[in-house]
Amino acid sequence: MPRSDSLPSDRPGWRVGVLYSRTGVSGTTESQHFFGTVLAIEEINALGGVLGRPLDPVAYDPRSEADEYRRLAARLLLEDEINMIFGACTSHCRKAMLPVVERTNALLWYASVYEGFEYSPNVVYTGASPNQSSMQLAAYLMQHCGKRIFLVGADYIYPRETNRIVRDAVEDHGGEILDEVYLPLGCADSDIEDVLRDIAGIDPDVVFSTQIGNDALRFYQRFHATGLHARRIPIASLTMTESEVHEIGAEVCEGHITSATYFNSLDTPGNAHFLALWHARFGARPASVYAEASYNQVHLFARALQRVGSLDTRKLVQAVHTVKFDSPEGPLAILPENNHCVLTPRIGVCRADGRFEVVWQGREPVKPDPYLTTFGLDEFWLG
């Protein structure tokens, strides 16, 4: 933990921007990002800040809107004269912020699982790439649920790109994609009903859903209400985590499958510490991978900052390549060649109590490969 002898209060803080939506379609998910960020900042400041100076956050709510992300990122970087942003969850919002982040040579810390195929010297990516998430999930589904898969997602870049990858993986291994359906973000309930009718009719072995936020919550609720159950057709996802389950009730989610690098139920010293802090601060609310990854990246930032004593983007990025952090999910490192995080893929099945049973995890951490250069598929095949 970064420590210093002098008290944080008597010196100006390290100003950082925090951009996570508390409202809008991905409000639930991004609130987890926000809480994880808050938890780490408060923890670090309670221990004396970094080099005797506290982290001094400025936070705005972009309301899950790409335009708001663009506007508020510009406000942080140009008007507030901040050059460090912890923010964004959905890919279209990250892409909306990138031009101003690069133009001002700022640094964006991005903590969500995403579809890969990006590298910016101005971004540190601490969430999972496809080779640390969707590839393993595709392999697991084929082996444990069946080869007839139904794809349903929100209509934007992350679902479309993720489905392209999953389709290739499934079809290359003798599986079949029965249908591939996209619904607009914030879709009508009747759209969801239509898809559920198709699913009930086609009767796939498993549904892979890349719907996000409130749309995903409504999808699981309607799925349950229609009388469909995970015993017959499980839904698999990269984003249905403990916080989403908490929102709609475990009975709706029991038996459904999620691929993530962190689950609340992990038994590690880092997680015990994290959850103790979390519950002291946020009560009974569960922490998901979104909170955890955000918590992790603030700690990685603080360690890098302690080394270089400056918010200079280039120096910080170089330093973050050299720091290690024993996170709740295990030891983390950022690869110098692509600024992405080394992570351990895991697959969990939701239990009746809303927590996840980890049914598979990688033998060792997997190097991020955002451009899928080793897309040989077989190496993603679960042993």
Next chain:
Amino acid sequence: MSMDPSLRRLYEDLRSVAVAVVYPPGEDRDLLVEQLKRIGCRIHLAWPFPEHPPANADVVFFQVSQSLQHSSAWTASEVDATLIALSEYETPTTLKLLLRTNAHGVLTRPFRSSGILSTLVLARSAKQFQGRQQKKIEKLEGTIKSRRVIEKAMRVLMDHQRLGEREAYEHMRARATQLRVSVAEVAAMILEASEAMERLGLGGGARPGPPG
């Protein structure tokens, strides 16, 4: 909704593509090379500017600069690889040099990580398209040429063998099948023979002479 197989090939190929980078060392080259590595390409570096295009490269990134006269020394027409120009300026003089290279794509300084993959994929696609067009043109040129030969041979047969147009063609076609060669090749044989007879002063010798 399945991915277009040619698009898939175009993208998946990139992992095995041999890329030569002809550019002076420094930050700009590092940025380009690091991004190409992320994409999964095999990289070969060349500098100073080589006299001949790098051998065995599928794609050549090369500098186009006003200060470098030889950067236009080899162009797309003489290189089998996809050519992507790395342009220093956007001045008319540099643009003129750029045009002369017939490159399939261009990146302009300052380079950025994003955009390199798109340029690479599009340039390779353009190169493949050009290649297909070129083959088509060559085939069409060949067809026109053999057509001329066939027509000439038909005339020889019609003049000297008193065959009708259809008979002349049928004769060549039947022979071609028998000899397992193309009609154009039979036509060429006829023309050659006819020219040989001409040279020997036996013009029209193939024609049975009128009786005494």
